Amino acid sequence: MWGTLPENVGTFQDLDGLMEFITVVVGLWFLAAMAMIIGFSLMFKAKPGVKAQYIAGNTGKQVGVLLGIVAAITMFDFMIDIRNVPLWNTIKMQIPAEGDQVGVLAKQWTWVFTHKTKAGNVTTEMFNDAGEYSDSANGAPKLHVRTGTKTIYSLNSEDVLHSFKINALRVTMDIIPGRTYKGWFEAVKPGTYDLACAEICGRGHGDMAGRLVVHTPDDYDKWVKAKGVTKADSAPKGVVVAHNAAH
Ligand SMILES: [Cu+2]
Numbered sequence: 001m002w003g004t005l006p007e008n009v010g011t012f013q014d015l016d017g018l019m020e021f022i023t024v025v026v027g028l029w030f031l032a033a034m035a036m037i038i039g040f041s042l043m044f045k046a047k048p049g050v051k052a053q054y055i056a057g058n059t060g061k062q063v064g065v066l067l068g069i070v071a072a073i074t075m076f077d078f079m080i081d082i083r084n085v086p087l088w089n090t091i092k093m094q095i096p097a098e099g100d101q102v103g104v105l106a107k108q109w110t111w112v113f114t115h116k117t118k119a120g121n122v123t124t125e126m127f128n129d130a131g132e133y134s135d136s137a138n139g140a141p142k143l144h145v146r147t148g149t150k151t152i153y154s155l156n157s158e159d160v161l162h163s164f165k166i167n168a169l170r171v172t173m174d175i176i177p178g179r180t181y182k183g184w185f186e187a188v189k190p191g192t193y194d195l196a197c198a199e200i201c202g203r204g205h206g207d208m209a210g211r212l213v214v215h216t217p218d219d220y221d222k223w224v225k226a227k228g229v230t231k232a233d234s235a236p237k238g239v240v241v242a243h244n245a246a247h
Pocket of ligand 1 (some may be wrong): 163199200201205
């Protein structure tokens with residue numbers, strides 16, 4: 001939004017313009033409402049000798065003014081909807097059929113990412129079985145994706161409400177335990193970006209910092225090779241290993 005958000009490195013570029021548009025529309029109405037509240041309180045404050053009026057809004061003119069305001073607000077609502085609906089359909093309703101599948105498990109207070117690659121599963125999490133940091137020096141669990149291929153994620157929570165948030169991709173999805181949420185994104189610029197939990201989930205909420213690592217396709221293959229894959233039988237039941245496009 002006017003350069004205040006982190007760089008948008010995904011394909012949901014139109015979201016930024018929509019946010020600016022909504023801010024302008026809502027902001028102008030906010031200013032108008034504030035001006036009226038303050039202006040009218042000064043204009044119509046109690047004066048000696050002037051009796052207070054009780055206006056019930058039942059003359060034609062008064063009803064006309066009210067309906068006019070309602071019509072204007074509804075019109076601005078529609079202007080937002082016209083831009084919002086196609087984006088909502090693309091981002092939330094139409095999950096692509098082809099892409100890299102990744103399982104995201106949120107729990108107090110970390111993320112477990114299960115990358116389903118052609119070769120098998122690669123799981124990255126903060127702690128290994130011995131309770132040591134396993135995926136990176138700073139302990140942040142990393143979600144690995146590549147440019148040129150869509151990532152289709154499947155979200156679950158092991159315990160309480162969490163929210164999967166990647167600012168650089170404009171992705172936010174709440175997670176209610178007991179449900180699975182599917183979504184997707186496509187990153188276009190290699191690099192390392194922040195990933196966070198955006199729902200207060202307990203004492204360690206602030207520890208749920210993760211990283212999104214966007215690789216080039218070649219680097220991604222190298223990473224898969226270097227990490228090795230878990231045994232095929234460790235794949236969660238009912239999960240189909242994705243057929244990777246592009247190579
Ligand atoms: Cu949280």
